[in-house]
Amino acid sequence: xxxxxxxxxxxxxxxxxxxxxxxxxxxxxxxxxxxxxxxxxxxxxxxxxxxxxxxxxxxxxxxxxxxxxxxxxxxxxxxxxxxxxxxxxxxxxxxxxxxxxxxxxxxxxxxxxxxxxxxxxxxxxxxxxxxxxxxxxxxxxxxxxxxxxxxxxxxxxxxxxxxxxxxxxxxxxxxxxxxxxxxxxxxxxxxxxxxxxxxxxxxxxxxxxxxxxxxxxxxxxxxxxxxxxxxxxxxxxxxxxxxxxxxxxxxxxxxxxxxxxxxxxxxxxxxxxxxxxxxxxxxxxxxxxxxxxxxxxxxxxxxxxxxxxxxxxxxxxxxxx
Ligand SMILES: C[S@@+](CC[C@H](N)C(=O)[O-])C[C@H]1O[C@@H](n2cnc3c(N)ncnc32)[C@H](O)[C@@H]1O
Numbered sequence: 001x002x003x004x005x006x007x008x009x010x011x012x013x014x015x016x017x018x019x020x021x022x023x024x025x026x027x028x029x030x031x032x033x034x035x036x037x038x039x040x041x042x043x044x045x046x047x048x049x050x051x052x053x054x055x056x057x058x059x060x061x062x063x064x065x066x067x068x069x070x071x072x073x074x075x076x077x078x079x080x081x082x083x084x085x086x087x088x089x090x091x092x093x094x095x096x097x098x099x100x101x102x103x104x105x106x107x108x109x110x111x112x113x114x115x116x117x118x119x120x121x122x123x124x125x126x127x128x129x130x131x132x133x134x135x136x137x138x139x140x141x142x143x144x145x146x147x148x149x150x151x152x153x154x155x156x157x158x159x160x161x162x163x164x165x166x167x168x169x170x171x172x173x174x175x176x177x178x179x180x181x182x183x184x185x186x187x188x189x190x191x192x193x194x195x196x197x198x199x200x201x202x203x204x205x206x207x208x209x210x211x212x213x214x215x216x217x218x219x220x221x222x223x224x225x226x227x228x229x230x231x232x233x234x235x236x237x238x239x240x241x242x243x244x245x246x247x248x249x250x251x252x253x254x255x256x257x258x259x260x261x262x263x264x265x266x267x268x269x270x271x272x273x274x275x276x277x278x279x280x281x282x283x284x285x286x287x288x289x290x291x292x293x294x295x296x297x298x299x300x301x302x303x304x305x306x307x308x309x310x311x312x313x314x315x316x317x318x319x320x321x
Pocket of ligand 1 (some may be wrong): 044066069071073
């Protein structure tokens with residue numbers, strides 16, 4: 001069996017009976033007015049973090065959701081789009097698609113605004129998406145890409161970029177590891193399928209995203225998720241896994257490198273304004289969010305009246321790179 005087949009097996013089981021151990025979410029789903037999430041969906045919340053960020057969402061958009069699980073996030077996207085076919089939800093496990101279909105029927109009973117026709121369920125593979133080029137405004141995945149081995153991760157990210165329109169957003173929630181996970185755990189197919197051993201260090205994950213051609217990346221959240229502890233996993237040091245929430249935009253990669261926003265900000269304490277001649281003007285007492293590339297440039301000036309903050313990993317818009 002390959003690790004991809006093991007993954008299908010794990011999620012076939014998880015579709016037939018909810019698996020508490022796979023529910024790794026660290027945050028509650030949004031409480032939105034008039035949105036009721038069926039219990040069956042909550043019990044199958046196999047994601048970590050969220051891919052729903054209000055600043056991304058418009059009623060006229062087409063959303064592609066890859067790895068539908070019990071359908072909880074697809075339902076949340078449909079809350080914003082509310083049109084037939086406006087959310088396309090793909091999964092490679094037929095039993096999972098059937099479960100999601102049943103859950104959407106229950107959701108329709110609990111939510112007067114919702115019609116299951118808003119979500120088109122499609123059997124398909126993240127590595128070869130069954131949707132045309134440039135057809136989605138936003139593409140999302142929660143807790144799936146961490147399972148993929150290196151080559152497949154690159155392929156899955158390139159597929160997401162292929163189906164996004166220019167400037168469309170890839171929205172990700174996935175575990176990352178504080179240090180590389182030892183090879184014997186990475187090779188454990190069931191652990192990998194359970195989102196516990198495939199995670200990459202954040203910088204590696206980001207370079208896969210930008211390597212797939214996404215020119216702008218925002219880190220929107222980062223929180224503790226699990227501990228791979230020494231005794232249980234037979235490793236020398238405990239390894240902290242974190243959930244990271246990322247938005248990556250289908251913008252060309254600038255010639256001087258991608259713009260990655262990690263929550264760094266410039267604070268200027270000088271007189272008047274400072275213009276870097278590259279599109280950034282800093283003024284006293286007005287914080288200016290900047291990308292990491294620009295942060296390094298400002299730090300390189302060595303000026304006493306310019307303070308560049310470390311990353312917060314909670315960037316929520318504003319500024320320019
Ligand atoms: C960890 S679960 C996450 C489910 C959902 N995103 C959530 O947040 O609850 C991973 C999902 O991806 C699906 N999946 C696994 N491998 C896939 C692949 N190669 N292509 C598409 N879906 C896949 C599984 O069937 C499962 O529904």
